[in-house]
Amino acid sequence: MNHRTRKFIPQIITLLFIILVFGFFTINAQLNMANRGIDFGYGFLTQESSFDVQFSLIDYDGSHSYARAYFVGLLNTLLVSFIGIIFSTIIGVIVGIARLSPNYLIEKTAAFYVEFFRNIPLLLQIFFWYFAALRALPLPEKTDAFFGVFFLTIKGLFVPAFIWNNLDIFLYSVIAAIISITVIRIYAKNLRENQGKHIPVFSISLAILIILPLLSFLFGGVSLNFEIPVLKQLAKTAFAYEGGVGIPPELIALTLALSLYTATFIAECVRAGIQGVSKGQKEAAASIGLTTNQILKLVIMPQALRIIIPPTTNQYLNLTKNSSLAAAIAYPDLVLVFAGTALMQTGKAIEIVSITMLTYLSISLSISVLMNWYNKKIAIKEK
Amino acid sequence: MNKINFLKPNKDNFYTYFYTGGFLFLLSFLDVFLNSFFKINITSFLPEFLSFMFPLIIGTIGLHLIRIEYSGLKNLDLLNKHINTNNFNAILTLLIIFIILKSTPQTMSWFILDATISGDSKEACTGSGACWTYIKIWFNRFMYGMYPNEFQWRINVSFIILIALAFVGYFSGEKLKKYLTFYYVIIYPIIAFIVIYYLISGGHFGLEWIETGAWGGISLTFIVSFFCLIFCFPIGMMLALGRRSELPTIKYISVGFIEFWRGVPLITVLFMSSVMFPMFLPQDFFLDKLVRVIIAISLFEAAYVAEVIRGGLQALPRGQYDAAKSLGMGYWKMHIFVILPQALKLVIPGIANTFLALVKDTPLIFVVGLLEIVGMLNLAKTNPKWLGFAMEGYVFAAIIFWIICYAMSKYSYNLELKYKTDR
Structure with a gap:
């Protein structure tokens, strides 16, 4: 052979x-x-769905098509993933830094948090928040308001809604502010590299970011009102809040569980990243006279981020995939709306399961492609 | 200068600072302690907000005062170094101490002091604490699911047999040591399958057949995790080797397979195994629900195992491959005797994490209607005789899962230390 x-x-x-x-x-x-x-066949997508979804970001009812039901589910999945990613990053970074604290108590508390939440199945945590913790909240008529405008009840969290006048002018002013900040940053960088002059970029940017939108309020005719939720009596014993924005308890439970669970993994990534930067880097930076803030910003963070970002993106992906557990508590995400209700009604098992899987697959693959590109960009270029 | 020195601790006024600071710190501690354990508010003469903030303010001042460098007292220096490095740290320290003090009495009373464990119905639970009676009554169900009570000895016996057989490695003689890998990888799983098939499932030798739908509780968690662990490891290893292969067909098939499973959530995989997979099988061919679930989870986790092992393979220096080839070893000989032993040693933490994820994923099998412990909890919760004890159930399950997962992670850490070799 x-x-x-x-x-x-x-x-x-x-x-x-x-x-x-x-x-x-x-x-x-x-x-x-x-x-x-x-x-x-995929012809069923254009048919009338004739089922209702209790929470949707876009206009939807039973007379819309299955394709629109799919988008309702997809948007709900993306919404809970987005909120979860923001909260888990905030908690994860704080806990990760706390695990490196010289303070014994803080370090142990952070370690306890990580060990505790990491070793309990996510599904159990979601059930705990939804069926045990949030069910202990008061009824709408018995609740006390936070700051007079937030109402946390067993039916969900009710917050004031924003009512904008001339929202477009406000958005233009924000865009203008961002553009001018970018221009100033580039100018400041040129100035620093060519002439060695420093201008306080941060203060100027902050001022622009505050002043331009403020001007739009004063002269552009922009105004902002709040619609505060009001308790209404529907029947003798049935109360509900009207007006404002109602956040359903499913979304709260899911966000809490997802962000607390994923934050433990992000905390470990952050800790590993900061520990991964060798001590000599910090000492060398200090010896050439950089201040503590400069050391953190110019020496430690760029190197730590190179270690932190790839595994953290992986955790974001995991969070997005884990958000499919929403189906267990009836939060109308992609799996519940499409692979659950729509599949029950049409019986198109192969088509619907394959569309659902392809959706998740394309989210994952597009993020991995982005990650690979980013990894190549930040990789240390050895000479 | 003397007057300015009054504001700073020095040799002369050291004890003034030490005692004042210590007193203030202890006072704040005492205030919160009395408040939470005995409901006595010693600062009730102050306005409500001040009374609430009093311990924090007093404690911060106290810790500020006793922050004395090189005090000469060993314990004080230790305290300052660990919990009192600056004002910000001092405030955080105080907050953590106060939160622990505040929550201890409530937690204790819920868990133990006001909890009920006697009785055998909902009416026994009158206290404000947890109702452990609920767990006690439902314990059998949480352990064995819907498995009939009179046959539960079969689960116990088979688990005892399997655990006993797992310890064969510790008692085997020197001569048999080299067959241990073969035993654990091939013989043990076969024995396990036979034991579970004949003893738990039954239907032979006069044992009554019990369908897998009735299995449940923790025992089902163990069965599913056990088989998935056994299957996903070899599949993952083959996929990792396939992904590193020089043969393009094998490489791209492995890449496609791995990326597909890693890109989809487990819940959709289980959906697929329950509603879509039966469509792909011949009509008269029936595959049990449990078997389908085990196949699905094994393939899913195998993709993750493959990526972990690939990391280990990539971390090995090229010299290892070259050296093995120069000795005239073929592909399989090289991998079995040189590459894989070293690569697997490197990735013990990663594999342990994947296995932990697997155990934590088992509750998801509720999607196909199999009720392990979390599923059983949800069933028990809706029982009209036992409404309103969701909290106790979830806490119970959380404790069990926490112990399993924590033990696994500690064991993997020990394994990592044991096989750590310096390069």
Whole structure:
């Protein structure tokens, strides 16, 4: 057996095996569907869905199509992932830094938090928040307001809604502020590199960011009102809040569980990243006369971020995938709305499960592609 | 200068600072302690807000005063170094101490002091604390699911057999040592399957057949995790080798397989195994729900194991491959005797994390209608005779899972130390 055949035989065997398995599955699927009288196709997406979703970001009711129900689910998934990512990052960074604190109590508290929340299944945590902790909240008519405007009840959290006049002018002013800050930063960088002059970029940026939107309020005719939720009596014993924005308890429970759980992993990434920067770097930076803030900003963070960001992105991906556990507490995410209700109604198992999986797969793959690009960009360029 | 020195501790006024600061710190401690344990507010003469903030303010001043460098007192220096480095740290320290003091009495009373464990119905629970009676009555269900009571000895016996067989490695003689890997990788899983199939499932030798739908509770968690652990490891290893292969077909098939499973959430995989997979099988061919779930979870976790092992393979220096090849070793010989032993040693923490994730993922099998402990809790919670004890159930399950997972992570840490070799 010469070298070439030795390379070809295993490949051909593997390929044949894969083709056989797929062929077997396809033939069975065709036979099964023919027997049960199901036809394969994606035509059902345009049909009327005739089921309702209790929480959606876009306009939706039973008269809309299955495709729109899919988008409702997708948007809800993205919403809970987005909120979860923000909170888990904040908690994770704080806890990660706290684990490196010289203060014994703080370090131990952070370690306790990480060990505690990491070793309990996420599903159990979601159930705990939803069925045990949030069910202990007061009824709408018995609740006390936080700061007079927030109402935390068993039916969810009710917060004031923003009512904008001329929102577009306000947005333009914010965009203008961001553009001018970018220009100033570039100018300041040039000035520093060419002439060695420093201008206080941070204070100027902050001033622009405050003043420009403020001007739009004073002269642009922009105004902002708050619509505070009001308790209404629907029946003798039924009360509900009207007006404002209502955040359903499912979303609160899911966000709490996801961010507390994922934050433990992010905390470990942050700790590893900061510990990964060798002590000599800090000492060298101090010896050339940089201040503590400059050391952190110019020497430690760029190196630590290189270690922190890849695993943290992985955790964000995990959070997005874990948000599918929403189905367990009936938060209408992609899995519940589409792979649950829509599948029950249409019976199109293969089509719907494959669309759901492809959606998650494309979210994951696009983030990994971005990550690979970023990794290449920040990799240490050795000479 | 003397007057300015009055504001700073020195040799002469050291004890003034030490005693004043210590007194203030202890006073703040005492205030919170009395407040939380005995409901006595010693600062009730102050306005409400001040009374609330009093311990924090007093404690911060106290800690500020006793922050004396090189005091000569060993314990004080230790205290300053660890919990009292600056004002910000001092405030955080105080907050943590106060929160612990405040929450201890409530936690204690809920868990132990006001809790009920006697009786056998909901009416026994009259205290304000936890109702452990609920756990006591439902304990059997949480352990064995819907498995009939009179047959539960079968689960116990098979678990005892499996645990006993797992310890064979410790008692085997020197001569048999080299067969241990073979035993654990191939023989042990087969024995485990036979034991579980004949003893727990039954249907042979006069044992009554019990369908997998009735299995549940912690024992099901163990069965699912056990088989998935056993299956996902070899599959993951083959995928990792496949991904590093020079043969393009094998490489790209492995990459596609790994990326697919890593890109989708487990819940959709379980959905697939329950609603989509039966469509792909011949009509008269029936695969049990539990078997489908074990296959699905094993394939899913295998992709993660593969990525972890790939990390270990990449970390090995090229010299190891070259040296093995120069000795005339073929692909399989090289990997089995040189590469994999070193690579696997490197990735023990990563594999342990994947296994932990697997154990924590088992509750998800509720999607296909199998009720392990979390599923059983949700079922028990809706029982009309036992409404309103969700908290106790979840706390109970959380403690069990925490112990399992914490023990696993500690064990993997020990394993890591044991196999650590210096390069």
